[in-house]
Amino acid sequence: MHPRSNSHRHGDADSEAEASTSLPTTTGAPKETPLPWTQLSALLAVRLAEPINFALVMPFIYEMVEGFEVVKNPQDVSFYAGLLLTSYSICQAITIMYWGPLSDRIGRRPTLLMGLTGDLATFVLFGLSKSYKWAIITRSLNGLFAGNTAVVKSVVAEISDDSNRPRMMALLPLMWNIGVVAGSAIGGLLADPANQYPSIFGRFDILRTYPYLLPCLVGSLTTAMGLFVGLFKLKETLVIEPAVPDVVTQEAGIATEATPLVSTAPQQPGEQLSAHSMLSLLTPTSKFVMATNVLMCLAIAMGDQIYPIFAASAPADGGLGFSTRDIGISLSVSSVAVLYLQLVAYPKLAHKYGALTCCQMGLKIMTPFFFAMPFLSLLSSSIENMIAGKTFMRLPVPTDWMSFVGFEYCMLWILLIGLLLVRITGNVLAFTSLNLLVSNIAPSKAMLDLV
Numbered sequence: 001m002h003p004r005s006n007s008h009r010h011g012d013a014d015s016e017a018e019a020s021t022s023l024p025t026t027t028g029a030p031k032e033t034p035l036p037w038t039q040l041s042a043l044l045a046v047r048l049a050e051p052i053n054f055a056l057v058m059p060f061i062y063e064m065v066e067g068f069e070v071v072k073n074p075q076d077v078s079f080y081a082g083l084l085l086t087s088y089s090i091c092q093a094i095t096i097m098y099w100g101p102l103s104d105r106i107g108r109r110p111t112l113l114m115g116l117t118g119d120l121a122t123f124v125l126f127g128l129s130k131s132y133k134w135a136i137i138t139r140s141l142n143g144l145f146a147g148n149t150a151v152v153k154s155v156v157a158e159i160s161d162d163s164n165r166p167r168m169m170a171l172l173p174l175m176w177n178i179g180v181v182a183g184s185a186i187g188g189l190l191a192d193p194a195n196q197y198p199s200i201f202g203r204f205d206i207l208r209t210y211p212y213l214l215p216c217l218v219g220s221l222t223t224a225m226g227l228f229v230g231l232f233k234l235k236e237t238l239v240i241e242p243a244v245p246d247v248v249t250q251e252a253g254i255a256t257e258a259t260p261l262v263s264t265a266p267q268q269p270g271e272q273l274s275a276h277s278m279l280s281l282l283t284p285t286s287k288f289v290m291a292t293n294v295l296m297c298l299a300i301a302m303g304d305q306i307y308p309i310f311a312a313s314a315p316a317d318g319g320l321g322f323s324t325r326d327i328g329i330s331l332s333v334s335s336v337a338v339l340y341l342q343l344v345a346y347p348k349l350a351h352k353y354g355a356l357t358c359c360q361m362g363l364k365i366m367t368p369f370f371f372a373m374p375f376l377s378l379l380s381s382s383i384e385n386m387i388a389g390k391t392f393m394r395l396p397v398p399t400d401w402m403s404f405v406g407f408e409y410c411m412l413w414i415l416l417i418g419l420l421l422v423r424i425t426g427n428v429l430a431f432t433s434l435n436l437l438v439s440n441i442a443p444s445k446a447m448l449d450l451v
Contacts, residue, residue, distance in 0.1 A: 032163045039159050040168065042233035044175050046112050047152050049223040051179025052186070053123050053142065054088070056219045057212075058305070059188035059328035061085060062312030064212055068132040075317055078309050080132065085305045087136050091143030099147030100154065108155050109236045111148075116227040118145030120220050127216025130209075153435075158237040166355075166436055170346060173432045177338035177424070180304075180331070183219060188328010190215040196325065289437050296363065296430050303369060303423050307331075310373065315381040318374065320416075330413075334420030341428045350433070359433035366426025369419050376419075379412050 057064075065081040066074075103111035122142040129135035152172065160168045192211040193201035201207050207214055311327045313319025322330070349358050386408070 032167070033161050035164055035168060036159050038233070039235060039237075040156075040171070042229050042235075043152060043155055043159075044171060045229040046116065046148065046226045046234065047172060047175045048179050049116060049119060049226040050146055050148055051176045052183040052219050052222045053119060054146070055180040055183030055304075055331070056187040056215055057126070057139075058085070058308040059184060059331065060191035060212060060215070060324045062309055063191070063324050064129070064135070065132065067211070068135070070132045074314070078313055078317075081309050081312075082305065084132070084136055084139055085309075087140045088143035088146070089301060089305075091140045092146045095144050096147045096150055100150040103151045103154065103238065107236050108151055108158075108238050109230065109234050111151050112155075112234065113227060113230050115145050115148045115151070116223055116230060118142075120223040120227060123216055123220050123223065127213040127220075128210055129212065153438075155237050166350070167347070169435050170342065170350075170432050172435060173428065174338070174342040176431075177342065177428065179222075181336060181338065182222075184328050184331035186218050186328075187215050188325050188331070190218060191324045191328075289434070292359070293434050293438060296359075296434060299363075299366065299370075300427055300431065303366070303427075307373070307420075310377075315377055315384045318377050320376060320380045320412075321384065330416060330420065334417050334424055337421055337424055338428060341425060342432070346428060346432055349429070350436075355433040355436040358429045359437065362426045362429025362431070362433065364426075365429065366423050369423040369426070372419055376412060376416060379408060379415070383408050383412065 061084060062077060062081045065071075065084060066077050070080055071077055099111060099115065119142060122138055122145060126135065126138040126142060129138060153169075156168050156172065157165065189196075191214075193214050194204065194208045194211065201214070308327050308331075310318075311320045311322040311330065312324075313321070315321045346358070349361075353361075
């Protein structure tokens, strides 16, 4: 055998070996890109502000409206409290579709900072409410600036790739639920501090004049922190490339054989938006996902906003008769489970069953909450009658925990926390999965804020 032939074979073997080491293997799972924690941590700090301010008012909203004395019949307090909560969501729904396109024009970072600044100012003004009209105006203004959700999703899409995007998207509902836990605790424990903690705050006249200013100020500190971090740590992720003229220009509209069929000029943000209009996004798949998202958000919003009103209403009116502190504690304790569900349970379930199945599981799991929760009022009424023998606005606490009424009181809390855990579990599975599904139907990263 000729040496040349032998060397040729060796060359082929070396080439095959080199190719086998350079080509990626298709048998193993793709390696996940490390998360950009510097940018991501700044983004999560910005994201945390909105859910805290959203949930902070829930424990004391009933008591706040009751103190305004806008109604003569106590049973009408629930209606006005619900209207006050709804004003935030309505104004948010009106403006949220405009925050995304605004960020496409002026950038993600300025839009996020603008939203945080408006959120900070309007929430402090809400804490200064002394009338129902002032409260509903400032709460509505607060909702107008609550549009960072759409922009944050776009930033996540722009700093991630296909390997780590699901993990980064899962952090967004985690921050939302952490904010709900913190906001509920702050609102429940710090509302009306002059009466809750007279030895500490009783000497401050401003807290007697504005009983809900302290929790709003504490919640605004989170917004201020997000604004500070965003101002100094958050970087712009929207890349706007300048237009480059084609190499071969067309004169008088006449194309030559050298004219390219497709323009090589980078697409501008305005052109990209016109190409992918809202109508072009409405494919059958996107319609189904968006309709599911609307219905799921409606169910979650009903659970989030009806519960504090239901818990604060008197047992005689079909509620639980809870105090502001009790409402805050119940929301916080049940929401602590979010940390385990979001960080440990959900990634395993999503990897095993997929986002669509997890979403369906979440919607099924949260359903019993809406049917079972009203029946807790019967137990609360029984406790009230056994302790006091008459109707009170706030449920009295048993003095003898070893008695039957003490057992009923413990059962009320056990069943309540259990139902709230069911709701939280369903929320995590459905909401996180829908975030992933929405990101998958977006035709490009730039269009994620429109879906």
